[in-house]
Amino acid sequence: MSIRPIFVVAGVGNASGTGAAAARLFSKAGYRVALIARDQKSLQTLASKLSEDGGEAHPFAIPSYAPQDVRGAFTAIRKQWPKEQGNDIRVALWNTAAAVWKPFLEITDEEVKEGLEVNVAAAFAFSREVIKEFKSNELNELGKRGTLLFTGATAGIRGNVTTSAFAAGKFGERALSQSLAKEFGKDNIHVAHAIIDGPILTDRQRSRHDTEWQNDQNVRLDPESIAKAYVYLANQDRSAFTWELDLRPAHVKW
Ligand SMILES: NC(=O)c1ccc[n+]([C@@H]2O[C@H](COP(=O)([O-])OP(=O)(O)OC[C@H]3O[C@@H](n4cnc5c(N)ncnc54)[C@H](OP(=O)(O)O)[C@@H]3O)[C@@H](O)[C@H]2O)c1
Ligand SMILES: *[C@@H]1O[C@H](CO)[C@@H](O)[C@H](O)[C@H]1NC(C)=O
Ligand SMILES: *[C@@H]1O[C@H](CO)[C@@H](O)[C@H](O)[C@H]1NC(C)=O
Numbered sequence: 001m002s003i004r005p006i007f008v009v010a011g012v013g014n015a016s017g018t019g020a021a022a023a024r025l026f027s028k029a030g031y032r033v034a035l036i037a038r039d040q041k042s043l044q045t046l047a048s049k050l051s052e053d054g055g056e057a058h059p060f061a062i063p064s065y066a067p068q069d070v071r072g073a074f075t076a077i078r079k080q081w082p083k084e085q086g087n088d089i090r091v092a093l094w095n096t097a098a099a100v101w102k103p104f105l106e107i108t109d110e111e112v113k114e115g116l117e118v119n120v121a122a123a124f125a126f127s128r129e130v131i132k133e134f135k136s137n138e139l140n141e142l143g144k145r146g147t148l149l150f151t152g153a154t155a156g157i158r159g160n161v162t163t164s165a166f167a168a169g170k171f172g173e174r175a176l177s178q179s180l181a182k183e184f185g186k187d188n189i190h191v192a193h194a195i196i197d198g199p200i201l202t203d204r205q206r207s208r209h210d211t212e213w214q215n216d217q218n219v220r221l222d223p224e225s226i227a228k229a230y231v232y233l234a235n236q237d238r239s240a241f242t243w244e245l246d247l248r249p250a251h252v253k254w
Pocket of ligand 3: 014
């Protein structure tokens with residue numbers, strides 16, 4: 001009789017990374033999946049795959065991560081799965097990031113702007129929609145209304161020689177997540193930030209490394225392994241919420 005909860009993920013790329021892995025695992029865990037990203041074709045392919053595997057997923061393509069476009073995605077989700085019919089958004093993942101890796105003096109005004117607009121302002125817009133949704137939910141069996149997750153990075157806690165623009169954005173994302181965890185904990189809303197402290201095995205990283213690196217689980221993170229941690233966080237009950245965890249492969253120096 002109960003309607004399956006909805007998992008919303010923003011930032012799916014061409015479906016080789018963390019966003020897509022999380023979509024697959026939450027789908028397996030019984031969630032319906034709302035996919036938000038810019039490329040309609042990749043989203044449609046992933047949604048079809050999840051549906052073939054017994055899940056229910058829908059693509060919600062947006063033209064950009066501008067705040068109004070992010071809000072538009074939530075309007076579309078609500079058209080697809082109306083709240084009045086008992087459809088609750090219970091878990092959301094902000095996974096999108098614009099990565100600028102350049103020495104400080106080479107970074108343009110445009111890149112600074114993009115880093116802050118995508119990594120901070122868009123994360124605010126996404127979080128606002130998610131928190132409003134969660135506030136309208138009843139407490140679930142874990143004693144919470146919802147779980148909002150953020151994919152962070154080493155650059156979210158440490159700047160480095162080519163990360164001035166990127167780190168400014170990722171620090172901002174982390175600051176947002178901590179503030180939300182504090183402000184909405186009293187509403188039984190769980191907010192968690194994951195510091196991904198090492199390279200993730202995405203198609204982009206594959207193209208930069210040899211097969212030995214790709215096959216060595218000691219040196220890079222598997223998107224599926226990160227997604228497992230996200231499911232674990234979503235399953236935490238109100239008496240023991242993690243705000244922040246960090247994940248790194250066994251041999252990464254830290
Ligand atoms: N890859 C790594 O080695 C690594 C390491 C540590 C942390 N992280 C973090 O992991 C998250 C990404 O996960 P992933 O690497 O596995 O890739 P992913 O799941 O494929 O997602 C990355 C998303 O970021 C969006 N994106 C990329 N460049 C953008 C830009 N310039 N403007 C707007 N959006 C942009 C893309 O959105 P569309 O789908 O709309 O194209 C893409 O979906 C990020 O938060 C990143 O900081 C990554
Ligand atoms: C900082 O940058 C240097 C030079 O690119 C690199 O060797 C080092 O691993 C980086 N440190 C971290 C913590 O990412
Ligand atoms: C994703 O994009 C990379 C290039 O960035 C490409 O090599 C890879 O084949 C693409 N993967 C999929 C599943 O489309």
